[in-house]
Amino acid sequence: MYANTSCNKESILKIANDIQTLIWRYQPESGLKQFESLNRFATDNQILECEYYLTAKVNAMEAYEMLKDYEPALQGYYEVISIANKNDYPEVLAETYLSIGRIHETIGRALDCKRNYLKALELIQKNDLKKSLARFKMRFSSYQRIYAVRDSAVTLAKEAIDLGKTHGVYRAVMDGYLLSAMLTRDYEEGIRYYEEACEYALGLDSYWSACFMKLGTSRILIDNNQTDEALNQLQIAVGYSKKIEEKEYYYHYVMAAINKRIATCWNKKNVQDSTDHYLTLSSFHTEKLNKTTDQNIVSEIEIQNAVQDEANKNKTLQRRIKFWTWLVGLGSVLLTLLLLLIGNIKKKKALIESQNEVINQKNLALEEALRKQTTLLSEIHHRVKNNLQVIIGLVLLKSKFLKEESDKNFLDEISNSIRSISMIHDQLYSTGEFELINLNNYFMELFDNYNALMSQELRFRYELNITTKNLNLETILPLGIICTELISNAHKYGRTDHNELLLNLSIEQSNDAFLFSFRDNGPGFQEQSQDKSNGMGTLLISSMARQLKGELKQFNNGGATTQVTFKEKIISNL
Numbered sequence: 001m002y003a004n005t006s007c008n009k010e011s012i013l014k015i016a017n018d019i020q021t022l023i024w025r026y027q028p029e030s031g032l033k034q035f036e037s038l039n040r041f042a043t044d045n046q047i048l049e050c051e052y053y054l055t056a057k058v059n060a061m062e063a064y065e066m067l068k069d070y071e072p073a074l075q076g077y078y079e080v081i082s083i084a085n086k087n088d089y090p091e092v093l094a095e096t097y098l099s100i101g102r103i104h105e106t107i108g109r110a111l112d113c114k115r116n117y118l119k120a121l122e123l124i125q126k127n128d129l130k131k132s133l134a135r136f137k138m139r140f141s142s143y144q145r146i147y148a149v150r151d152s153a154v155t156l157a158k159e160a161i162d163l164g165k166t167h168g169v170y171r172a173v174m175d176g177y178l179l180s181a182m183l184t185r186d187y188e189e190g191i192r193y194y195e196e197a198c199e200y201a202l203g204l205d206s207y208w209s210a211c212f213m214k215l216g217t218s219r220i221l222i223d224n225n226q227t228d229e230a231l232n233q234l235q236i237a238v239g240y241s242k243k244i245e246e247k248e249y250y251y252h253y254v255m256a257a258i259n260k261r262i263a264t265c266w267n268k269k270n271v272q273d274s275t276d277h278y279l280t281l282s283s284f285h286t287e288k289l290n291k292t293t294d295q296n297i298v299s300e301i302e303i304q305n306a307v308q309d310e311a312n313k314n315k316t317l318q319r320r321i322k323f324w325t326w327l328v329g330l331g332s333v334l335l336t337l338l339l340l341l342i343g344n345i346k347k348k349k350a351l352i353e354s355q356n357e358v359i360n361q362k363n364l365a366l367e368e369a370l371r372k373q374t375t376l377l378s379e380i381h382h383r384v385k386n387n388l389q390v391i392i393g394l395v396l397l398k399s400k401f402l403k404e405e406s407d408k409n410f411l412d413e414i415s416n417s418i419r420s421i422s423m424i425h426d427q428l429y430s431t432g433e434f435e436l437i438n439l440n441n442y443f444m445e446l447f448d449n450y451n452a453l454m455s456q457e458l459r460f461r462y463e464l465n466i467t468t469k470n471l472n473l474e475t476i477l478p479l480g481i482i483c484t485e486l487i488s489n490a491h492k493y494g495r496t497d498h499n500e501l502l503l504n505l506s507i508e509q510s511n512d513a514f515l516f517s518f519r520d521n522g523p524g525f526q527e528q529s530q531d532k533s534n535g536m537g538t539l540l541i542s543s544m545a546r547q548l549k550g551e552l553k554q555f556n557n558g559g560a561t562t563q564v565t566f567k568e569k570i571i572s573n574l
Contacts, residue, residue, distance in 0.1 A: 007050035012038070016056035019063075024171060026208035026250045028063035035060035054080050054092045058099060067249060070103055094123040094132045098139050105139075110147045117143060134163035134172040141179050154183050174200035174209065181216055190220050207243040211254045214240070218261050227265045234262050249289065256285035270456050391418055410536075421477060436470035443505060446480065450487050458491070460501035468509045474569040478544035479516060485537050486518045486562055494522025494560060516550075516564040524556035 015038050022031035035056060042053045057080055064073035077096050084092040101116035117140050124132045141156035157179040164172035174197050181193035194217045201209035214237035221230035237258050244251050263278035402411070447462045454460075471479075487503065495501050502521045507514060541562070545552040550566030 007047045009052050012052035016059050019056055019059040023062050024204045024206045027246045028066040029246055031063040049083050051089045058095050090123045090127040091129050094120045094129055098135055105143055113143055130167045131169050134160055134167055134169040138172045138175045170200055187224055191217055207240040208250050208254055210240045211237040215257055227268050231265050234258055252285040252288035256282045437476040438470055439466045439468055462503040465506040468507055471568055478547045482541050482544045485541050490520040494520035513567055519561040520559045522559050524560050
């Protein structure tokens with residue numbers, strides 16, 4: 001199958017490109033089988049340090065990433081780094097660091113992600129690696145979109161597209177258009193970018209990616225009330241899905257998303273049978289997705305790599321000592337000086353080894369304590385969420401036995417307030433991040449959850465303008481309760497016969513202060529309603545504002561407007 005030469009560039013690079021093509025087509029199992037055959041050949045012919053074999057190995061490790069098997073992927077990447085460092089293969093090193101950064105970006109380790117991307121950039125700039133630069137621009141744009149500055153992400157995505165077209169890095173072009181579509185706020189521009197990305201996906205025979213682009217297009221169309229056109233785009237995606245050769249993890253992933261999006265369209269058209277049918281199909285495919293990321297394993301691999309780096313440095317030091325020992329043979333004076341130097345180094349080495357042993361023992365104890373604490377916190381948030389769900393269920397059950405509509409509405413408002421708290425604990429449990437809450441995700445889920453409880457004719461639209469990414473748990477709890485109460489008030493008093501109810505929520509930051517602003521498009525506060533300061537809702541909003549030590553204002557501005565100026569609550573580090 002392979003050439004007989006020890007490290008034939010053309011034959012091995014062809015295999016590397018074949019593996020890369022299978023990855024682009026989301027066929028990870030086939031890619032791994034191809035690499036297993038190459039690996040046996042490389043082992044038999046002792047070419048495991050060949051640069052072109054390492055390129056193939058980097059491509060193959062992405063297959064493990066696609067299968068959510070991050071442990072073998074990271075181990076493979078660090079094996080490549082060790083060999084590439086020794087043999088001075090800068091392009092292989094740069095591509096490997098980009099791949100490691102991609103794993104950390106996927107599993108939410110921002111600092112490790114950025115560190116690896118910057119290592120890649122240093123190699124790219126030092127060695128003028130044009131193709132790797134296109135891939136770096138694309139990857140760092142994705143990092144900026146998730147963790148940093150949106151405007152920087154937009155610029156980097158456009159640069160990735162231009163570099164990718166110039167140097168034939170078509171995956172960077174495809175992903176650059178995808179990122180541009182996700183970043184733009186313009187409706188027509190977003191659709192155009194998704195269509196451009198879809199064209200490149202089809203050019204790479206990546207039907208999974210093409211499905212994903214159509215999902216993006218359908219989302220924009222649904223948001224702009226073009227349900228029929230969204231259904232057309234989703235049917236095209238279904239056609240692409242039939243061409244996906246490996247019906248494994250990514251096939252079920254995309255089919256779950258497509259069927260859920262189709263169900264959303266039929267639900268908007270108020271066709272319940274079709275909605276239920278596609279939700280059932282989505283659930284079937286979702287059940288096939290059962291792999292999760294073990295953050296502890298990833299941390300252990302990172303530690304092992306750091307230890308290996310230190311071992312490599314020690315080996316380099318030992319080689320240098322031997323070299324200088326040989327030179328000392330030129331003269332007795334130099335020999336004497338070198339012996340003194342070696343003795344000093346040995347003493348320092350013994351001291352360092354002793355200190356390292358103490359540090360390693362403390363690190364092991366700290367890691368075990370952190371693991372137990374993380375598990376305990378996760379379990380606590382999970383149980384709190386479950387207990388709150390039980391309380392909600394009991395409240396709703398009680399409301400069914402009440403005759404007075406006002407009493408039922410009172411219990412519904414209580415259950416919605418409890419649900420806003422439950423959603424916070426659910427997000428803490430599902431993300432594994434126990435200190436900060438993602439504001440955009442939380443309030444989007446809060447509005448969607450409230451809408452889901454409404455009948456079709458009572459549902460509302462909403463707009464979010466949240467410039468702050470995260471706040472801590474102690475701050476977000478009262479904000480969630482305030483928002484829930486304001487949604488309820490808008491539902492009761494903000495509707496008119498002429499306009500669909502539209503709710504607008506913004507959270508803006510100025511230095512260390514934040515402005516929470518909620519507005520509906522209804523008739524606004526009436527004088528008599530503003531005097532009713534003893535109502536439960538008013539008292540609850542005032543109480544939560546006081547808990548934030550914030551300033552509460554309520555006034556009319558194109559509708560009833562409520563503003564709370566506050567600062568993030570300071571929590572103890574203990």
